[in-house]
Amino acid sequence: MELGVTDHTASVETEPQGGDRPPGAPLLELRDVRVVFRQGGLRVVAVDGLSYTVSAGRTLALIGESGSGKTVSSRAVLGLLPPTATVSGSIRFDGKELVGISERQMRRYRGASVAMVFQDPTRSLNPTMRIGAQITEAIRVHQKVDGKAAKARAIELLKLVRLPAAEQRFVEYPHQLSGGMRQRVVIAIALAANPKLLIADEATTALDVTTQAQIMELLRDLQHKLGMAMVMISHDLGLAASFADEVVVMYAGRAVEQAPTRTLFANVRMPYTKALLDAIPRVERPPHQPLPVVPGRPPDLAALPAGCPFAPRCPSARDLCRESAPPFGEGEPGHRWACWYPCGSDGAAPS
Amino acid sequence: MAAQLPEADAQVPSIALAPAGAELERPRRGWLRQLDVLVPGTIIAFLLFLFFVWPIIGPVGKPTGGNILNANIQPWSPGHIFGTDPVGNDIWSRILYGGRNSIEIAFSVQFIGLVLGGAVGAIAAYWGGVVDMVLMRVLDVLIAFPALVLALAIAESLGPSKSHTILALCFFSVPAFARISRAATLRLRERPFMLAARLSGTGTGRILLRHITPNVLPQLVTFALLGMGVIIILEGALSFFGLGVPPPNPSWGNMIFEGQGILSAEPRLVLVPSAFLFITVLSFNLLGDALRSRWSSV
């Protein structure tokens, strides 16, 4: 399937880039992770049985709409959820179980083993603290270094993220930088303690397209250089195509399709994923045609219907779909999905 | 009017400062959760009944015109639960009538403040430009003006009375409400639904009425409730200088003032009105706080 998706690498290629690198050791393993929020009598299952594995040097894309559970599941890894949330299941980093460990132990992982980059760089940075201080803080929380060494490392990091005039930026405040530059600073902060895994939560959503491309490219380069694993959270399947090795599509807190990138795009099964793919604007499409958009809205997690959560919006939904939820199973080697009537197989499939 | 209580019930922080997996205890039943409104609300309702209804239907003596022969009767005596004051008036009835006066005054002041101040602030914010600047300067003058001077002046020239006290206290409340209303309207003005209303040609008056008022009103009402305590206390303070409710009519303020001199000998003359003052103010504060934490997320 020719995608013609804009690729963000320096070279001109039109194929998804993932899948070429050999997998390293599994770094992050989620197994049947559930996150339940309880507040004032309300009970919301934000993440329902999510499992995936990320290895060193590889990128996993977590794709979904808002409310799909992608952000919550990632915050659960670092224990950054409010006390109203209960996490169950298994989250292993480098073989060590993270669910249920104490706050103090968790802090040792944050930044040093797993780091996060958030969506809005304007809000992610402390407005009254100098940029240099925010970076050195990230360093000194984990290492006993003196001010000078920390400053040197911070400037090194700023240069690593390709921030021009690093020494000057070191003493400046966030509002003195543009959006793209701020996001680079956020990335520098994330890298400060040499994490092995980087979680980029909609890291480029708040940026304009050009800056988005630059930042994604930067992330990819850093990953190559540092051998980091990366979890890329987004709603943009096109972005996943260009940068991810494996894709997990989430809906209503569950994984609904999971496969290596090439496999997914070549052989999409779940109608939801297909709908997302169809919605990507493409150059070859005839002009002035309305974009095929998924009708309806994401479900209310506090009141999920019985059966497949996507059934109300699915073009190929049938009675079975509304009655019972399809299991998430490995239909083909390396390719999992949750659908009674997946595309391209028995039964009527949409074009 | 300084004492706007900040939110007591701020939500729990979103990062796990508690051990991971800890759950929050929250009462499940409907009415238990409403306790923060029900308790102060009930107390206020009871107090209102006590001050406004009970003297009419119950055995309450007169608050004034006491017989000097009855002076300084001790509490728990027949007919005088709290005893009498040095002039022979029954303290219990003075408390009740004084409470009525205090609440009447405070309610009037807050009501006028809400309507007048709220309107002025909203208009200033909505129209912006010169209107805003002029109105704001006027408000600044009122705020910088030592209202005590005004209160004194009014009392001196017009004579102290309940309505004059209300007038003097409005100089506190109207600018305060105007400030709040203006800030709230400014925030509202930039919201998309406001722009939509203006673009669709909705007239200004209609916008003010249908769009701004319902959104600003909850804030103003909670502010009014929270301010009741302040005004009641202020009215008491004015009485200190003989500017509030004129004696022999009782007000908690002038009762406290009168009792000040013989604090050591007869502390109850100060303590009883102080206790009622405290409970009343506390109840209004609690109610206002509870309502504010409910409506703030709206």
Added chain:
Amino acid sequence: MTGSPALRLIGKRLATAIPVLWGVTFLTFVVINRLPTDAAQQLLGVNATQQQIEELRQKLNLDEPLFSRYFSWLGDVLSGNLGRSFASDQTVTSILSERLPVTLELLAYALIVSLLFTVPVAVLAARRPNGIVDRITMTLSMLGLSMANYVLALILVYIFAVQLEWLPAIGYVNPSDGIWPFIKSLTLPAISIGFPLFCFYTRLLRADILEQMQGEDYVVTAAAKGAGPWRVLMRHALPNSLFGLLTVVGLNIGTLIGVTVIIESIFALPGIGGALLEAINNRDILVVQGIVLVLAVVVVAANLITDLLYAVLDPRIRYGRTAS
């Protein structure tokens, strides 16, 4: 480039302050003149003859029209002369220099003490929301807020001055007559004012800190770095919350001055409030004007300083935008 947004702010504020000062003083003038009796009648008392009153009026220039009196007063003020009291013939300036410091000292004492306690208590409460410290703090502060400061004053006097005899009930001691007695004489009044303030400020700061901690992304970023909860609170949330507190304190100064008048009266402190009341009773217009002017200046100055502090402390204002 730096500092110029701050300067522009000061300039703007000064420009709006002038009409306010003018408005306040003019309003006062009008109000005092509307009072039933005038200075001449007050000074001479009830037994004065009409002729004596007229003579005194002429001498005090009270027979001239209002506007001309106001403008000549304005002129005098601008050249530094605030006039003399009708009652005591003391210059207004000397009255001010005698009485104003007492009030300012009391205010400063009350503010400093209350703020000194506010920050640590609010921080401790915010550290574990709905925890023991938090619940106790919130309850006590709610109770403290609901207390009238004059009632608190009377209770304090009863306990500490009458029963325990630790502190004086009334009276003011000049600092030149001994620092310690000076502080003691102001302590009970300062607590009467400062305690409700402390309750109010603590709730405010705590709410602000929690707002930062729960709602702001930079707090999550800080936590994601591995920073401990204390560090996140003190180094990130607190500095940003102090702004809110600063604004309120600054805006409050105006109403605070009104409050001190009552307390001054209870404790018989020779402050500006008492002077004002006396002057109004005597229809001593020039004294009233002088005091009101000074008070208005204090209020305006407080607002200005608040804005200035903001400009200095908030790097967004201090440095403006220099980014590409």
